Amino acid sequence: MNVGKAILMELQRQGRTAKWLATQIPCERTNVYKIFKRHDIDTDLLQRLSLILNHDFFYDLSKETFGDNSDRVVDDSNQ
Numbered sequence: 001m002n003v004g005k006a007i008l009m010e011l012q013r014q015g016r017t018a019k020w021l022a023t024q025i026p027c028e029r030t031n032v033y034k035i036f037k038r039h040d041i042d043t044d045l046l047q048r049l050s051l052i053l054n055h056d057f058f059y060d061l062s063k064e065t066f067g068d069n070s071d072r073v074v075d076d077s078n079q
Helices: 003-013 018-024 029-036 043-053 057-066
Strands: none
Touching: 003 029, 003 043, 003 057, 018 029, 018 043, 043 057
């Protein structure tokens, strides 16, 4: 998942602008455009963006990694 692209798509879906997002983070608008180009992102920032946009990007990443199987449990008993 290209997380920057996913953030941009969600922002556009909500009809919001990069300027609006910059005021919410807060940061400069140019930094928001840099976020859109990133393939990965710091988890703290992703959490903040998830809250600001009311969208669970962590779920999207998990779904892409493990598929759309919400009952999946990772077995770590062999560790």
